[in-house]
Amino acid sequence: MNNSKPSIIIADDHPLLLKGLSDFLLEKGYNLLGSGTDGREAYNLITQKKPDIAILDIQMPYMSGIEIAQQCKGANISTKIVLITLHKEKELYQKAKELNIFGYILKEFALEEIENCIKTVKEGSPFFSEKIKEFIGVVQAEVSELDTLTPSEKKILKLIAQDKTNKEIASQLFISYRTVEKHRSNIITKLKIEPKTNSLLIWAKEHHDKLL
Amino acid sequence: MNNSKPSIIIADDHPLLLKGLSDFLLEKGYNLLGSGTDGREAYNLITQKKPDIAILDIQMPYMSGIEIAQQCKGANISTKIVLITLHKEKELYQKAKELNIFGYILKEFALEEIENCIKTVKEGSPFFSEKIKEFIGVVQAEVSELDTLTPSEKKILKLIAQDKTNKEIASQLFISYRTVEKHRSNIITKLKIEPKTNSLLIWAKEHHDKLL
DNA sequence: TATGAAATACGTGTTAACACGTAATTTTGT
């Protein structure tokens, strides 16, 4: 029986979540090699125990799930990473392909769906629920629109999202405030933002998570 | 043994959390009368089973933990409500005193702290961790500043937080846009907002959760 | 080297958001 079940480590800084997941996996007979409560501990478990699958919370002290995935890729570790996320954190999905992240578990998943995920990942296929695929589609459309901006435009958009005025941005970048205005105008046109008072500030704040 | 342990119902729309909490309580020998995955189910459990304590997630489909607390108060139900929250949702703490909410469990709590909470609540005392007390203090300072605003000023501040321009607000409220400007000026003065471009819009968006 | 894109900066004009103020009317509380 244990031969057909993947070995797994898990990590989450929320004790109730960790307990829920841990109990679930044990009850289902998975080979749970260990559990951690922060990113460093999780990474150590992965390197020491070399599990088939690591189920990690994205947001943890010391190292995020993403950072762990990055480190595992860099170290050629074959463990398949599955990330747990409460919210659909937009910027995080963009990294999926780059980092060999095999799947995402939304915290609202029914327990059976979590088992599906594990089985799919064990077979070597990535697991993305329809909801996540759809969401990635939306994010990619928004990101590709952002890709039409020049480097300077992106930089200025970021500063706008940080509540900087044109004068402040100009001063920070050692350019004329008239240049900042020009860039703003170009951004509004490229992103097809409705021409309305404060519309660029509002847009920038609503999309600040994509302006990394 | 069961005589000294309170009867409890729990509800959370996140299966892993619910499982974690449920398993924990059962392991500790609490008298778990039932568990629900949405607000309606939770409320039904409370009215049918009349537990000593109800541990409820704040955000659930159909009824929030807060709404359940409101209904219980209205119906003179003596069950003590404990709310589970992932984030420190500011507006929700304001209602604690009004609604006989006996405590908050942050999702990052260690399991022992959850048990402390339950014991304290069973003895009839409210349970607020130091972290939450401190946070409530900050929120109250901000809220009392908001209390210096007149009803009209508050209404306009809300609309500002909803991205409305002065013209739009004036049109919606059937007043002159010059009146809106005057109100804005008064708000900025009362809330001691730094006089800087877009500062009121920025402030309103950052504090929108308190503008209910 | 030539070309196109990006970056820079200005001209000119309009409007919305702000400041500081006055004042009348209405509402509220005692």
Next chain:
DNA sequence: ACAAAATTACGTGTTAACACGTATTTCATA
């Protein structure tokens, strides 16, 4: 009934954010 607060609305002025445009320089690429 009276006073204070709230609401309403205007006068006047400044400035920042926007629009639409021109133009030069720099950079990247073929």
